[in-house]
Structures are given as C-alpha cells and as structure tokens.
Amino acid sequence: MPDIQSLYSEKVMDHFRNPRNVGEIENPDGTGHVGNPICGDIMELYIKVNGNTITDAKFKTFGCGAAIATSSMVTEMIIGKTIDEALEISNKTVAEALGGLPAAKMHCSVLAEDALRSAIDDYHSKQKKGKSKAKAKKK
Amino acid sequence: MKRIYLDYAATTPTHRDVVKAMLPYFSDSFGNPSSIYSYGQESKGAVEKAREQVANLISAHDEEIVFTSGGTEADNFAIKGVAYANPERNHIIISSIEHHAVIETCKFLEKRGFEITYLPVDKDGLVDPDDVRKTITDKTCLISIMHANNEIGTIQPIKKLATIAREAGVYFHTDAVQAAGQIPINVDDVGVDLLSMSAHKLYGPKGVGALYIRKGTRLVPFMHGGSQENDRRGSTENVPGIVGFGKATAIALEAMTGEIERQTRLRDHLITSILEQIDGVRLNGHPTKRLPNNVNVSIDYVEGESMLLNLDLENICASTGSACSSSSLEASHVLLALGLGHEQAHSSLRFTVGKWTTEEDINRVLEVLPKIVARLRAMSPLLKSHK
Ligand code: FES
Numbered sequence A: 001m002p003d004i005q006s007l008y009s010e011k012v013m014d015h016f017r018n019p020r021n022v023g024e025i026e027n028p029d030g031t032g033h034v035g036n037p038i039c040g041d042i043m044e045l046y047i048k049v050n051g052n053t054i055t056d057a058k059f060k061t062f063g064c065g066a067a068i069a070t071s072s073m074v075t076e077m078i079i080g081k082t083i084d085e086a087l088e089i090s091n092k093t094v095a096e097a098l099g100g101l102p103a104a105k106m107h108c109s110v111l112a113e114d115a116l117r118s119a120i121d122d123y124h125s126k127q128k129k130g131k132s133k134a135k136a137k138k139k
Numbered sequence B: 001m002k003r004i005y006l007d008y009a010a011t012t013p014t015h016r017d018v019v020k021a022m023l024p025y026f027s028d029s030f031g032n033p034s035s036i037y038s039y040g041q042e043s044k045g046a047v048e049k050a051r052e053q054v055a056n057l058i059s060a061h062d063e064e065i066v067f068t069s070g071g072t073e074a075d076n077f078a079i080k081g082v083a084y085a086n087p088e089r090n091h092i093i094i095s096s097i098e099h100h101a102v103i104e105t106c107k108f109l110e111k112r113g114f115e116i117t118y119l120p121v122d123k124d125g126l127v128d129p130d131d132v133r134k135t136i137t138d139k140t141c142l143i144s145i146m147h148a149n150n151e152i153g154t155i156q157p158i159k160k161l162a163t164i165a166r167e168a169g170v171y172f173h174t175d176a177v178q179a180a181g182q183i184p185i186n187v188d189d190v191g192v193d194l195l196s197m198s199a200h201k202l203y204g205p206k207g208v209g210a211l212y213i214r215k216g217t218r219l220v221p222f223m224h225g226g227s228q229e230n231d232r233r234g235s236t237e238n239v240p241g242i243v244g245f246g247k248a249t250a251i252a253l254e255a256m257t258g259e260i261e262r263q264t265r266l267r268d269h270l271i272t273s274i275l276e277q278i279d280g281v282r283l284n285g286h287p288t289k290r291l292p293n294n295v296n297v298s299i300d301y302v303e304g305e306s307m308l309l310n311l312d313l314e315n316i317c318a319s320t321g322s323a324c325s326s327s328s329l330e331a332s333h334v335l336l337a338l339g340l341g342h343e344q345a346h347s348s349l350r351f352t353v354g355k356w357t358t359e360e361d362i363n364r365v366l367e368v369l370p371k372i373v374a375r376l377r378a379m380s381p382l383l384k385s386h387k
Helices: A010-016 A065-078 A083-087 A092-098 A103-138 B016-022 B037-058 B073-085 B100-110 B130-133 B158-168 B239-277 B306-314 B333-337 B343-346 B359-378 B381-386
Strands: A030-035 A041-048 A053-062 B065-070 B091-095 B115-117 B140-144 B172-176 B196-198 B208-212 B281-283 B294-299 B348-352
Touching: A010 B306, A030 A103, A041 A065, A041 A103, A041 B381, A053 A065, A053 A083, A053 A103, A053 B381, A065 A092, A065 A103, A065 B140, A065 B306, A083 A103, A083 B115, A092 A103, A092 B100, B016 B239, B037 B239, B065 B073, B065 B294, B073 B208, B091 B100, B091 B158, B100 B115, B115 B130, B130 B158, B140 B158, B158 B172, B239 B281, B239 B294, B239 B359, B306 B359, B333 B343, B333 B359, B343 B348
Parallel strands: B091 B115, B091 B140, B140 B172, B172 B196
Antiparallel strands: A030 A041, A041 A053, B065 B208, B196 B208, B281 B294, B294 B348
C-alpha cells in the first residue's frame, strides 16, 4: 500500500507516533526558538544543564512528520551528553539516527539542529550573565 | 481496518461499470477509428457515442467536444489555443485561485509577451464580476475562471462572468474539472465558449478529458498531426479511455440529483461537527456556494501534514494545503489568496466525499480527528504564544 507512511522509515514513524520529551521545562537553562525558513515551521527546544551535562530536554514543534520525529530524536540524543558532545550533533546525525529521511525532508532536520544550537547559545549567554552578576556582587 | 477514502477531489476510483464498458476496446474492438474497415468503424462508433454522452452532460452539441489526455491538456489547449489564434490581442484575465494547469500556462505566455491579470478573490474565494468588467481592455482575448475550486470547493458565478465576457466580445473559458459530473452545467445557459473536463474526477479512467469548444470559436490546434478530432487534435484516439469517459458521464448525469443531496448532507454533517467539536477551526471556502463534496478547514496551531499522517495511521485519506506536504514547499496559493496567513494555510485539511462515502465514514473521522488535534496541539509551540 503506497502511502505517506511509506515515505518515512520505521524509526521516523515510531518517533512521530510516540514522540519523546514533548513539552516545556520550567526555568530552563537554555531555550532555542527557531523557524524554518523553507516551509515556515517552528520548533522550541528547552534544556536543563547540570555542571556541563544536559540532564533534561523537551521540545514543542509545529511541523510535518519529519520535523516532529527529528525534534523528538534530538532530545533523546542530547540528554546525558555534555554541551561539547551535544554540539557535535548535526542535522545529518539526527537524520541518520532516524534511519534516514526523504531528500525533500532533510531541511526539517536542520530545524532540529538550529534549535539545539540556539538553546546552547542561550545557555552560554545566560551563564555569562550569571557570572558577571556574580562578579558584580563580589565587588 | 477499513480504508476510508476522503480525497475524491484528487481522483476517484473508476466505476466498475465504466471498466466493463472499456474492456472490449482493448483486445477485441481494437481497431483504429481512422481505418475504414469494420474494426476501425466499430471503434469510431464507440468514440462518437462517447462524444454524445460527454456532450449531454453539459448540454453541448457533439461536434463541440474534443477529447484530450485530461484536464491539464484541456486547459492548455483552451488558453494557448485562443492566445495564438488571436495575435492582435495579448491580454488574458484569470483568477488568482486557478488550478496550476491554468496559472502555469498563463505564466508561460507571460514570459512570451502576453499580459496576464490575476484577479483577487474575496475571503470565501469568490471573484467579483465588477473586477472582471474593469480589467477588460481592447487587448483582452480571453478570460479564464474556474467553475469550482479544487481546494475549497467555491463555485463561481460563471453565468454572470461569462455574460460580461460576451458583452465585451472576449472569449470565456472555464476549468470545470471539479464541477463537471458533480453539479449541473449547461454551456448554452451559462454562455461559456470553452470548458475543460477530466474523466478521472467523475469515476472515469485517468488520462482522458475533453475540451468543449463552442462552435465558431477561433483557436489553433493543440496537437499537430493527423486530422483526428476535426483537425483540432492530432493523435490516434484513446478509444478505451474515451469510451470509459462517456460511460462515466452517463452514470454521473443519472445519479446527479440524488448524489448532490446525499453528499451535501455528508459534507454539512462533517463541517458542522468539526466546528462544534474542535475549537479554533475556520471553514475555508464559501459556506453555501460550494461543491457538495468539499470540506476544507484550517485547524489552528496544528500543521497539515502531521494531521494527514495521523489520519493515515487510522486509514483515513485526506489532503492539505500545507507547505510541508507540497513538493514546492509553498503553501497553497488558493488559501493565501483568501487572505489566510501562512500558519492558517499550513493548518488546512481537506476532505472530499464521494459516491462511496457513508455516514459511518464521516463518524469515524469525527471520532479520531479531535483526538489527533488535541495530541498535536499539546506539542504545538504556537498554542502557548497565542494564549
Ligand atoms: S517541517 Fe515543513 S516540511 Fe518538514
């Protein structure tokens, strides 16, 4: 039966049907909010960081099946990783972990990578602010 | 799980009686209609009978029907045919919600020196006849406005529009691919000069359609070759396809009144129930001037392809105008022309019912859709920002 399900790998369908880590984190250490310039979809990624390790991640996504599956996959991949390890993840590694994506849907995995980077950037800038606040207090 | 097909506007299954009518023309009566021996004449007779059946559907004369390879060819034929037959005029008026077969044909001509006016539509998808009147110039050779829209089902005031064209001495074409076989059409009553049809939208086979050409209309042939179709379209006739098209129109005509009533009931039941059961839903297209089979809604905060995929997991086939599910990754030009934002176009869902849709099918959709929407909304970042 040729249908839209067969467009996607089993892994993609699994993450689409049972997305992991859906939702928001209260007081996250980093938030990524990105829009897909190609089709106009939106993803939000929240991370909680302890020491240098990502201890929790949650997402919200408005997008196609591939966008939802890559969002879910990326949260699963980063939990337990250090920030530096997480930064090594690219849209390709996410797509690979999902058993591949159709060519027309590769841009959706870029959304996940962008969201991850933006969440980590946000984490870094919060850290800096935190440090300068701490310094200011010391003085 | 039973498969529930609610995408009849995309294509319809070929009616079994149609297939039965076609079968003899593959291996038994296979002759070329242009041959004079009896085999050929059998085929010729079958083609002419089909021509009569198709003409009947729209109250045309047999000789005004030219068979084509489908609706897209009929649109191309009508537009390029008129454009190139009237070299002293180079202006064409179309609506901004035409099918790609019309829009892309006009864009092709635009690159070759033609001037195209793309008329806006109102929030329900209707063209304003005054807009048509105002944009006609002495260079206008053709006005092409679709009878009913494939995405939102809105039915245009074709008679009014065609009258304006006639009074101005401009040819009027209508793409009736979605309307033909579904709602009554009488070409003399509405006064169109050209009208496109397709067999596979009315339970006929794919790969065959027709262009109605009012007697006396000047247009150049589309396919150059033999003298088939009265010198208007060379190529050996697709005899089985044409026979199937003829049979399908005969069935459609007979069933029309009952089907309009039945499908309208299913359509309205689905529309009112979706609006009742799910909040943040907008009906796209005109509430009453719409095809009996068309339901198109935008469901806030959820993307169309992810809804389709979820429906597919429940064995329900529907369609969407979301950018994500189009190969061009562009949102539906029809929905955008209604004034919808990109997010609303993204959130659109189209169900088109048909001959074999039952009340039960509709109830099944109503059972699963609210759950799907709730699930997807729970993961939508848009919902929060709109709270
Ligand atoms: S998110 Fe739009 S195509 Fe994947």
